[in-house]
Amino acid sequence: MKDLHIIVCLKSVVLEAPRGRIVRTAENSVMNPFDRPAVEIALALRNEVGGTVTAVSMGPPVAGNALLEATAMGADRAVLLTDAAMAGADTLATAAVLNAAISQLPPFDLLVFGTRTADSDTGQVGPQTAVSLGVPMITQVSHMEPAGTGCRLERQCDGFTETYECAFPAAVSVNPDAVVPREIGLGDLETAFGDKAYDVWGLEQIGLSPEATGESGSPTRVLTISPVKTRKACEFIEGDDAQKRDELINHLSNAGLIG
Amino acid sequence: MNINLTDKHIALRRAVKSFCDREIRPIAADIDKEARFPWEVVEKMGRLGYFGIQTPRELGGAGMDALSYAIIIEEISSASGSIGLCVTVHNSVAVFPLLAFGSPEQRDKWVPPLARGEKIGAFCLTEPNAGSDAGGIDATAIPRDGGYTVNANKVFVTNGGVADICLIFARTDPAAGRKGISVVVAERGTPGFVVGDLEDLCGMRANPVSSIRLYDCQVPAGNILGKPGMGLKIGLAALDTGRMGIAAQAVGIAQAALDEAVQYAKQRRQFGVPIEKHQAIQMMIADMATRVDAARLMVYRAAALRDSGRSFSTESAMAKLFASETATAVTDLAVQIHGGYGYSKAYPVERYYRDARVTRIYEGTSEVHRMVIAKGVLG
Numbered sequence: 003m004k005d006l007h008i009i010v011c012l013k014s015v016v017l018e019a020p021r022g023r024i025v026r027t028a029e030n031s032v033m034n035p036f037d038r039p040a041v042e043i044a045l046a047l048r049n050e051v052g053g054t055v056t057a058v059s060m061g062p063p064v065a066g067n068a069l070l071e072a073t074a075m076g077a078d079r080a081v082l083l084t085d086a087a088m089a090g091a092d093t094l095a096t097a098a099v100l101n102a103a104i105s106q107l108p109p110f111d112l113l114v115f116g117t118r119t120a121d122s123d124t125g126q127v128g129p130q131t132a133v134s135l136g137v138p139m140i141t142q143v144s145h146m147e148p149a150g151t152g153c154r155l156e157r158q159c160d161g162f163t164e165t166y167e168c169a170f171p172a173a174v175s176v177n178p179d180a181v182v183p184r185e186i187g188l189g190d191l192e193t194a195f196g197d198k199a200y201d202v203w204g205l206e207q208i209g210l211s212p213e214a215t216g217e218s219g220s221p222t223r224v225l226t227i228s229p230v231k232t233r234k235a236c237e238f239i240e241g242d243d244a245q246k247r248d249e250l251i252n253h254l255s256n257a258g259l260i261g
Numbered sequence: 262m263n264i265n266l267t268d269k270h271i272a273l274r275r276a277v278k279s280f281c282d283r284e285i286r287p288i289a290a291d292i293d294k295e296a297r298f299p300w301e302v303v304e305k306m307g308r309l310g311y312f313g314i315q316t317p318r319e320l321g322g323a324g325m326d327a328l329s330y331a332i333i334i335e336e337i338s339s340a341s342g343s344i345g346l347c348v349t350v351h352n353s354v355a356v357f358p359l360l361a362f363g364s365p366e367q368r369d370k371w372v373p374p375l376a377r378g379e380k381i382g383a384f385c386l387t388e389p390n391a392g393s394d395a396g397g398i399d400a401t402a403i404p405r406d407g408g409y410t411v412n413a414n415k416v417f418v419t420n421g422g423v424a425d426i427c428l429i430f431a432r433t434d435p436a437a438g439r440k441g442i443s444v445v446v447a448e449r450g451t452p453g454f455v456v457g458d459l460e461d462l463c464g465m466r467a468n469p470v471s472s473i474r475l476y477d478c479q480v481p482a483g484n485i486l487g488k489p490g491m492g493l494k495i496g497l498a499a500l501d502t503g504r505m506g507i508a509a510q511a512v513g514i515a516q517a518a519l520d521e522a523v524q525y526a527k528q529r530r531q532f533g534v535p536i537e538k539h540q541a542i543q544m545m546i547a548d549m550a551t552r553v554d555a556a557r558l559m560v561y562r563a564a565a566l567r568d569s570g571r572s573f574s575t576e577s578a579m580a581k582l583f584a585s586e587t588a589t590a591v592t593d594l595a596v597q598i599h600g601g602y603g604y605s606k607a608y609p610v611e612r613y614y615r616d617a618r619v620t621r622i623y624e625g626t627s628e629v630h631r632m633v634i635a636k637g638v639l640g
Contacts, residue, residue, distance in 0.1 A: 028268045032275065067268050074276075185283070186276040188310030188323035188333070195269035 003148055006053035006111045006170070008044045011100055011131065012037035012072060014065035015121040026064050033068035036116035038183035040176040043146055044114045045076045045184070051148050054078040056107060060088060060099050066200055073194040074186045080200035081107070087205055090217035097130035099215050102208040104135065112153070113173035117142060125175070132173035139173040140166055144180045264561045266328070273325075274332050280309065281340035289341040292467035293612050296459070298423055299467065302344065307378015311337075314352050316360065320368060321376035327564040331509040335557070338513030339520075342616030343467030345513060349506030350419040351375070354499040354624070355382025358428060358444065362487035362495050371426055371446065383424035384503075385415035385473050386496060393629045395496055396439040400431035400475075408482050409433065411445055411453075413475040419623070422459050422469025425449045429475065430496060433489045442492030446484040453478030464615030501574050503624045504581035505567070508560045511581075511588035511620040515553045518588075518595035518613040522546065525599055525608070536598070545598060549591045556584040575637030582630040585620035592617040 013034045016024055033041075044055045057072035059065050060083040069080035083103050091099065104110065113135070115128030125141075132139035144163075145156040152169035158177070205212060213219060239249045254260045284302050292299050306312065314330050316322020325333075330352065338345030356375050359368060359382075374380040391397040400413030413429050415421075427447045434441030447454055457472030487495055523546060526537040536542045559580040566573035592614040596603035603610045621627045 028271045067272060070268075071272060071276075074272075185280045185305075185309055187308070188273070188276075188314060188325060188329075189318060190310075191269070191273055191276055192323050192325050192329075195267075195272060 003051050003151070004053075006048060006051050007108055008048055008053065008055045008112045008114060009104060009107065009110045010037070010041050010044045010055060010057050010072065010077065010114045011128070012041065012057060012059050012068060012116065013119050013121075013127075014059060014061045014068035015119055026062050028064055028067055031064050031067065033071050034116055034119045034121075036118055036120060036178050037068075038116075039178055039181050040114045040116045041072050041075055041077065042181045042183040043143070043174075043176050044112070046181065047112070047146065047148065047153075048076075048078075053111075056081065056110075058100065058103060058107075059083065060091070060096055060103075062089075063202075066198070066202075069200045070194045070198065071186065071191075073199070074190040075184055076190075082200055082202045083204075083208065084202060085204035087212040087216045090220065091215050092220035092222045093124050093126040094130055094221060095215040095219040096127050097134055098219060099208065099210060100127070100131045101134045102210040103203060104131075106203070106208055109171070111170035111172075113137065113171070115173070115175040117175045117178060128173065128175045135173070137171050137173050138168060139175070140168060141175045142177045143174045144177040146174065146180075264328075264558065264565045266561075270328060270332055273329055274336060277333050277336040280306075281336055285337065285340040285344055289344075289467075290606070290609060290612065292341065293343065294466075294606070296461075296466040298347075298469045299344070303347065303378065303381075306344075306348070310376075311348055312351055312378035312381075313356065313372075313376025314348075316352075316356055316372060316376040320360075321373040322356075327505070327567040328561060331505065331560050331564040334506050334509040335513040335516070335560075338510040339517040340513075341467065342510065342514050342613070343465045345510045346465050346468045347381075347420055349510055350384060350503070351382045353506040354384035354503040355420075355424075355426065355428060357502050358384075358486060358495050358499045359446075361498060362444075362491065364483075366483070367446070367486065375426060380425035381420050381423045383418050383420045383427045383473070384499065385413070385418050385421075385427050386430045387417050388414055389416055393626055395430070395493060396442065398430055398432065398442065400429065401435060402429070402431035402433045402443060402445045402480075402485075404433070404482075406479065409445060409480050409485065411447060411475045411478045411480060413473070413478075415473045415475075416457075417460065417470055417623070418473045419468060419470055421471030421473050422456060424456075424473070427454075427473055428486065428499075429473075430492050433485070437490065439493055440490050443489045444486040444492050444495050445480055446486060447473075447475060447478060447480055451478055451480065462619075464612070464617070464619055466615075500624055501577055502567075504630070505560065505563050505573070505577040507620055507624045508556070508563070508577065508580040508584040511584035511617065512553065512557045512560055514613050514617050514620070515549075515556065515584070515588040515591040518592040518610055518617075519546075519549045519553055521608065521610050521613070522549065522595040522598045525602075529600075542598060545594045549594050552587040552591060556580070556587040559583055575634055578625075578630045578633040578637070581625065582627055582634065585617075586627060588617035588620050 014031045015034045017030045055077045057077040057080040066082045118125035142157045155166045239246045310323035313322030318324040334349045402409040402411045429445045433443040453476045455474045460470045529536045563577040563580045595610040
């Protein structure tokens with residue numbers, strides 16, 4: 003198999019937002035934990051087949067630290083997509099930025115995403131980017147190995163394991179339990195944060211107009227965010243023992259807790 | 262004094278914590294109980310650079326600064342004081358003197374395998390009758406057959422049970438008094454090199470602290486570090502660096518005890534409310550948090566001074582004194598907040614309490630540190 007170019011798209015997420023206010027700092031911003039397995043699976047495939055891994059992230063300047071962590075893990079190149087006009091982008095507008103940036107990079111064989119983010123949790127950016135780039139996507143991949151001119155993949159769904167064979171170029175999102183992300187070596191961290199070697203691209207570099215992204219390019223709006231109030235309520239099951247048993251099984255089964 | 266935590270330091274703390282959460286915290290109680298040195302974790306740490314933190318890259322290390330070193334030791338020690346001890350002693354009083362005083366040949370020979378964690382280092386100064394009074398050692402290294410014949414009985418050697426490369430303080434010129442003390446490098450496996458029984462200690466039980474005895478152990482002349490007679494100078498320089506590591510270790514243990522106490526105070530209910538609502542507990546938590554914060558700032562200041570190339574001897578002594586006394590006070594309060602459960606092995610605070618105690622003793626007692634500080638202040 004020829005050398006691969008694998009692109010991992012990752013996000014820097016905020017750990018906490020006291021009183022609903024988000025102030026991004028290096029202390030409270032981390033690489034999305036669901037993206038770590040994505041980086042790991044990309045690095046493992048590169049190490050097996052050969053080639054390069056490029057890490058790409060859209061976000062404010064502090065998101066560069068997540069890219070440096072990916073570099074410390076072993077990524078060959080990193081690109082930060084940052085521009086004031088990208089602020090407030092919804093998932094579709096984010097996918098538009100990623101699409102434009104990926105089109106500026108050397109042609110890719112595989113595009114890798116985490117399944118979702120720890121802060122907004124939509125899981126949409128990966129599929130939207132894949133669709134916009136016109137490549138097939140397999141989500142929730144739990145195992146991947148090179149095969150033919152592409153790869154063989156497994157994903158688990160509803161208690162079944164599905165196996166796919168997919169030609170490159172393709173896109174995947176990685177199940178968080180698929181692999182254990184590697185620990186970062188101290189020397190690698192020192193080098194990555196010492197060199198701070200990542201490209202910074204704004205809208206101009208990726209050839210996208212301000213209207214196509216940020217708030218103006220986002221068809222959805224978050225109107226309000228408020229905490230969910232949970233109410234605990236006890237429900238008593240009536241009847242004889244057999245009825246109570248069957249009713250309990252029904253309840254648990256309908257709640258998806260057994261079955 | 263500017264203590265500037267950069268993005269690198271923040272990412273570093275996160276990376277070390279991630280490693281500790283995955284590899285060290287789950288086994289910390291067991292290795293303490295079994296007094297077992299966790300080779301499986303130590304080997305992983307070696308591959309990740311933890312045994313050559315400040316060692317230059319060209320010698321196999323990570324090439325980090327002293328502030329990074331303090332953060333790393335703090336984080337490891339908050340998970341396991343014993344492993345923190347292994348790493349700090351190896352880095353600061355075994356590898357550092359080789360880097361600072363070794364000839365290029367000595368550095369090239371001993372440092373790379375130490376920095377990669379393939380070999381473990383130890384610092385052998387204390388003897389049954391010489392501890393705080395380093396000039397009172399009995400060990401000898403007498404010139405013979407073009408090398409030195411070493412006889413020594415070293416006790417309380419941290420990492421002793423697993424050490425491959427030992428820095429032995431011995432008299433090469435017994436008639437010259439303090440100026441006749443040198444550092445001799447002795448390698449495990451050399452005829453006459455004997456590892457004694459492991460000490461049965463109150464805390465730091467997963468570290469194989471042992472005695473090291475040398476009986477007519479013949480080493481080449483090239484195993485003298487620096488020059489003959491430089492022993493006490495090397496020892497004092499090593500301990501300047503070493504005490505900063507112990508101070509960072511004390512901060513890590515104290516932080517772990519504070520975190521446990523806060524968590525427990527929120528869940529333990531007495532008199533109808535979580536005990537965090539009682540003012541008596543709040544006062545304790547406030548004192549603990551304040552002392553830990555102050556200790557951490559003192560350690561980081563000493564590290565920042567070192568990184569800027571300035572003298573840090575008095576400041577590192579102050580940091581070690583304050584941080585170690587903080588660790589014993591804070592772990593004591595953590596046990597108090599836990600009540601009877603704090604005295605049980607069911608909760609980790611009793612381990613922190615035992616581990617903290619020795620930080621006031623090793624690499625210079627609190628009393629010796631007060632002497633160092635007084636000398637720095639009074640001149």
